[in-house]
Amino acid sequence: MKIKNTRLLQALKLEPVDVPPVWLMRQAGRYLPEYRELRTKAKNFLNLCQTPELAMEVTLQPLKRFDLDAAILFSDILTIPHAMGLGLSFQEGEGPQFAKRIETIKDVEALPIPDTENALNYVVQAVQLIQQELNGRVPLIGFAGSPWTVACYMIEGSGHKNFITARKMAYQAPEVLHALLTKLVVATTQYLKGQILAGVNVVMLFDTWGGLLTPDYYQRFSLSYMKQIVANLKADPQTAHIPIILFSKGASVNLEAMAQSGANGLGIDWTVSMRDMRARVGNKVCLQGNLDPAVLFSTPQIVQATVRQLLDEWGAHPGLIVNLGHGIEQHTPIENVEALVEAVHEVKR
Amino acid sequence: MKIKNTRLLQALKLEPVDVPPVWLMRQAGRYLPEYRELRTKAKNFLNLCQTPELAMEVTLQPLKRFDLDAAILFSDILTIPHAMGLGLSFQEGEGPQFAKRIETIKDVEALPIPDTENALNYVVQAVQLIQQELNGRVPLIGFAGSPWTVACYMIEGSGHKNFITARKMAYQAPEVLHALLTKLVVATTQYLKGQILAGVNVVMLFDTWGGLLTPDYYQRFSLSYMKQIVANLKADPQTAHIPIILFSKGASVNLEAMAQSGANGLGIDWTVSMRDMRARVGNKVCLQGNLDPAVLFSTPQIVQATVRQLLDEWGAHPGLIVNLGHGIEQHTPIENVEALVEAVHEVKR
Numbered sequence: 001m002k003i004k005n006t007r008l009l010q011a012l013k014l015e016p017v018d019v020p021p022v023w024l025m026r027q028a029g030r031y032l033p034e035y036r037e038l039r040t041k042a043k044n045f046l047n048l049c050q051t052p053e054l055a056m057e058v059t060l061q062p063l064k065r066f067d068l069d070a071a072i073l074f075s076d077i078l079t080i081p082h083a084m085g086l087g088l089s090f091q092e093g094e095g096p097q098f099a100k101r102i103e104t105i106k107d108v109e110a111l112p113i114p115d116t117e118n119a120l121n122y123v124v125q126a127v128q129l130i131q132q133e134l135n136g137r138v139p140l141i142g143f144a145g146s147p148w149t150v151a152c153y154m155i156e157g158s159g160h161k162n163f164i165t166a167r168k169m170a171y172q173a174p175e176v177l178h179a180l181l182t183k184l185v186v187a188t189t190q191y192l193k194g195q196i197l198a199g200v201n202v203v204m205l206f207d208t209w210g211g212l213l214t215p216d217y218y219q220r221f222s223l224s225y226m227k228q229i230v231a232n233l234k235a236d237p238q239t240a241h242i243p244i245i246l247f248s249k250g251a252s253v254n255l256e257a258m259a260q261s262g263a264n265g266l267g268i269d270w271t272v273s274m275r276d277m278r279a280r281v282g283n284k285v286c287l288q289g290n291l292d293p294a295v296l297f298s299t300p301q302i303v304q305a306t307v308r309q310l311l312d313e314w315g316a317h318p319g320l321i322v323n324l325g326h327g328i329e330q331h332t333p334i335e336n337v338e339a340l341v342e343a344v345h346e347v348k349r
Numbered sequence: 350m351k352i353k354n355t356r357l358l359q360a361l362k363l364e365p366v367d368v369p370p371v372w373l374m375r376q377a378g379r380y381l382p383e384y385r386e387l388r389t390k391a392k393n394f395l396n397l398c399q400t401p402e403l404a405m406e407v408t409l410q411p412l413k414r415f416d417l418d419a420a421i422l423f424s425d426i427l428t429i430p431h432a433m434g435l436g437l438s439f440q441e442g443e444g445p446q447f448a449k450r451i452e453t454i455k456d457v458e459a460l461p462i463p464d465t466e467n468a469l470n471y472v473v474q475a476v477q478l479i480q481q482e483l484n485g486r487v488p489l490i491g492f493a494g495s496p497w498t499v500a501c502y503m504i505e506g507s508g509h510k511n512f513i514t515a516r517k518m519a520y521q522a523p524e525v526l527h528a529l530l531t532k533l534v535v536a537t538t539q540y541l542k543g544q545i546l547a548g549v550n551v552v553m554l555f556d557t558w559g560g561l562l563t564p565d566y567y568q569r570f571s572l573s574y575m576k577q578i579v580a581n582l583k584a585d586p587q588t589a590h591i592p593i594i595l596f597s598k599g600a601s602v603n604l605e606a607m608a609q610s611g612a613n614g615l616g617i618d619w620t621v622s623m624r625d626m627r628a629r630v631g632n633k634v635c636l637q638g639n640l641d642p643a644v645l646f647s648t649p650q651i652v653q654a655t656v657r658q659l660l661d662e663w664g665a666h667p668g669l670i671v672n673l674g675h676g677i678e679q680h681t682p683i684e685n686v687e688a689l690v691e692a693v694h695e696v697k698r
Binding site for chain 1 (some may be wrong): 371419510513516517519520521560561562563564567572599601602619620621622625641642644645647651678
């Protein structure tokens with residue numbers, strides 16, 4: 001299917017665009033009343049993800065309101081460990097919770113590689129439905145969690161402010177962690193390949209917890225495994241043409257190493273300056289970011305001024321995707337999201 | 350009183366030392382059985398802080414076990430808002446909780462500046478008792494939270510993984526936040542002056558949440574207020590001679606600006622390389638850090654190798670204080686803490 005709005009794909013190829021593409025992490029989410037309505041009907045978050053028609057509807061909701069340059073599959077980074085049998089649930093008002101957690105090499109060995117055709121087929125179906133519905137309007141981004149980030153939850157058994165159990169394992173039992181990450185590389189490669197064959201146009205790896213590691217351990221336990229996934233996808237003729245974005249939150253100190261990963265784009269969080277990041281990696285790679293999600297609690301005028309400042313600082317270089325530096329917050333006013341998207345596209349007029 | 354072990358003070362003056370000084374953030378804490386025993390007796394955490402004899406005993410506990418080069422006052426960064434009447438409590442297994450929180454300019458105006466002689470006199474007494482007991486063995490570090498970090502809790506009303514309410518205020522009602530921070534500068538200056546007059550030899554500002562801000566907002570809402578406190582203390586002949594350490598966790602991208610703050614030392618978290626930080630600020634300022642607290646869950650051999658690597662990478666430059674990059678974790682094995690301290694002092698032999 002021919003894609004009409006190619007800004008995102010051009011930016012990822014470092015080609016000039018009329019205006020920078022814009023999309024927002026967690027753009028389909030709780031700040032939208034129509035999302036909250038569907039979420040109530042679906043009873044719980046996992047049902048939303050696992051019912052292709054609902055995942056499709058949620059994915060498209062923000063596209064109906066805002067002039068966004070990309071859709072992103074509505075799903076969760078923990079679908080893989082759930083499909084591996086760890087028993088994922090989401091308690092109301094709490095984060096994710098696993099029934100089982102990974103402690104020993106035996107636990108790792110017992111994990112199956114989930115078959116995308118079966119255990120994760122709901123994702124394949126959702127992608128197909130979304131692409132039918134999008135009909136080439138904008139590209140669709142597929143995604144997975146990074147092996148390290150997914151391992152954090154599998155080892156901790158739930159969310160945790162600093163994932164000390166997973167970080168301990170890196171020092172106490174690195175061989176167990178390496179075995180787990182190696183298995184996650186296989187599973188994640190298959191999973192992303194499944195998404196690509198079903199129709200996604202770009203894939204992104206969310207490394208939400210890469211920034212909890214020392215630079216040495218970031219390279220050893222997070223980046224090196226993301227690189228394996230990138231290499232796997234780039235080596236396969238069926239997936240080689242799909243651009244890949246890596247996002248390691250809080251790890252921008254390692255940007256030069258990330259730029260060598262083979263990925264086409266790098267996500268940047270809001271705690272650093274895009275101009276500085278650009279200066280550090282030159283024209284080698286596309287950068288995506290990095291507005292503070294908190295700015296969306298100000299006014300449309302302030303949001304617009306902040307977007308203009310980002311674009312002015314960036315200048316005329318290619319390879320910019322405008323986004324937030326982290327997911328959109330729950331109570332974000334919708335008029336400020338509108339102002340953000342409009343301000344990015346305004347430069348054209 | 351003459352201090353016998355002057356390594357910490359020499360390092361802060363960038364003078365050569367026989368071996369680098371070492372102390373550990375949260376060195377008096379839950380990983381020590383003798384701490385847990387006192388904590389149980391005291392019924393709750395606030396009682397421990399507010400009873401000078403107990404605070405003294407807890408402060409000295411790690412000095413009895415380990416060959417540390419500094420003591421740090423046992424207290425909490427939220428003593429100031431508690432003394433301002435916000436009603437601090439610590440629920441078992443939860444973080445801090447305030448009975449009232451700050452939302453409007455009226456809330457800020459209603460806050461008193463606590464009188465160190467009265468509302469915070471327990472801290473003054475604790476410092477005096479500790480210094481009697483230490484008898485010049487090592488310097489005593491006093492501390493406070495940074496205005497931004499303390500404001501985070503006052504606005505949020507409790508701990509929160511990303512303090513979105515406080516970050517929102519920076520965009521929605523910056524004048525309220527500025528008023529609060531200005532008041533906290535006055536209160537914190539008085540408080541640290543009180544600690545200095547009572548006998549502390551070094552003071553440290555803990556800016557645990559500075560890293561949640563964009564670089565621009567870090568300078569505007571966190572660093573600029575810390576600089577005011579530094580300037581206040583350096584301008585007062587009674588406090589001018591006391592070295593000051595700033596620690597903004599997760600904000601090392603702003604290191605050059607911190608090095609211009611007037612502080613003598615900068616704390617560095619574990620997610621960056623000390624060698625890189627050193628290269629960025631040259632010989633202008635002492636650096637303190639930055640071992641990963643998680644390494645203390647490995648073995649004494651691995652801890653020692655990690656310390657040696659830090660010292661090797663640092664080289665012969667003056668101005669290093671060895672510490673963790675964040676507070677010591679609750680279940681840390683004591684033999685690994687021993688190994689850390691020994692490995693630092695071993696270079697001498």
